[in-house]
Amino acid sequence: MKILKTLHRLKFVRRVVLALALSASPAVAQKIVFVGNSFTFYPGVKGIGQVVDLNQGKGGGVPEIFDALARSAGRSPEVHMETVGGKNLRFHYLEKDFLLDRAWDVVVLQDYSTGPLIEGGDRKSHDAFRYYLSLFKTLFTAKNPDVRIWLYETWARPDLVMKGRFASLAEMQAGLREAYAGAARDFGFSGRAPVGSTFLAAVESGIADDPSTDVAEGALQLWGPDHYHQGSVGTYLAAVVFYACVYGDDPRDLDANNTAAVASGLTQEQARRLHALAHKQVQSVNIVLK
Numbered sequence: 001m002k003i004l005k006t007l008h009r010l011k012f013v014r015r016v017v018l019a020l021a022l023s024a025s026p027a028v029a030q031k032i033v034f035v036g037n038s039f040t041f042y043p044g045v046k047g048i049g050q051v052v053d054l055n056q057g058k059g060g061g062v063p064e065i066f067d068a069l070a071r072s073a074g075r076s077p078e079v080h081m082e083t084v085g086g087k088n089l090r091f092h093y094l095e096k097d098f099l100l101d102r103a104w105d106v107v108v109l110q111d112y113s114t115g116p117l118i119e120g121g122d123r124k125s126h127d128a129f130r131y132y133l134s135l136f137k138t139l140f141t142a143k144n145p146d147v148r149i150w151l152y153e154t155w156a157r158p159d160l161v162m163k164g165r166f167a168s169l170a171e172m173q174a175g176l177r178e179a180y181a182g183a184a185r186d187f188g189f190s191g192r193a194p195v196g197s198t199f200l201a202a203v204e205s206g207i208a209d210d211p212s213t214d215v216a217e218g219a220l221q222l223w224g225p226d227h228y229h230q231g232s233v234g235t236y237l238a239a240v241v242f243y244a245c246v247y248g249d250d251p252r253d254l255d256a257n258n259t260a261a262v263a264s265g266l267t268q269e270q271a272r273r274l275h276a277l278a279h280k281q282v283q284s285v286n287i288v289l290k
Helices: 002-023 061-072 089-100 124-143 158-162 167-185 195-204 232-247 259-263 268-282
Strands: 031-036 052-053 078-083 106-107 150-151 191-192
Touching: 002 124, 031 061, 031 089, 052 061, 061 106, 061 232, 061 259, 078 089, 106 124, 106 259, 124 150, 124 167, 150 167, 150 232, 158 167, 167 191, 167 195, 191 232, 195 232, 195 268, 232 268
Parallel strands: 031 078, 031 106, 052 078, 106 150, 150 191
Antiparallel strands: none
16 A cells, blocks of 8 residues: 555656646747748638737638647647748748747748759759758747747648649658658758648548549548648648647647637547547657657
């Protein structure tokens, strides 16, 4: 009996120590900014999150869902976004640096959907992608040397597969994964958030449908009607991936009936499956979850 009581006390002490360590950890991010285009701000505002749009818009999209998820888990982030449709990192650095040049705890960088790729031996957009990442690193670390920079690995586009530009989603995703992973490694960033890889895994595991095939792989629709941008469910899944990356939390611990899941039209079982999928993909890129 005494041994059991001692073990229980030790477990309690470990939980207290872990909680204190986490509360003092830089993983408890405060000032967060998402930089990107429609892959970040679609499908608009749901009115469930607190986001500051640096371009004086209404916010929305992935940052809003991320904020709602974080708050449902007891976090208190200060989420910002700087997004312009159809633009790449070059545009944001040259045209929006005055908005971004401040101290951030976490930065999420998203390039144009095909920007990081090398297609047919043409490296122009790929090299520009890496060049402006290096400039952004200098910009952000000058104000906060401990800033954590995450790269937003975007998804393969079914519309480009349907047009014959890529043979499959898997082929396009492989190129995106390699480009984002290589840049995260070479520039010493916190990592890549495997959003696109998680989209592909959702299709391959029979959770979601691939619009570029005649087969109904799964019931959930991650892409919108244009087979290019994300729909509400895709935005939710992206935000779950970012939640796991930024906080190091296991997304399987999220409430399956949280405000963001409900607003995205998900059942509790669907939300749980997406949480589990995000957990598996985030772990696969060597991010340690507590």
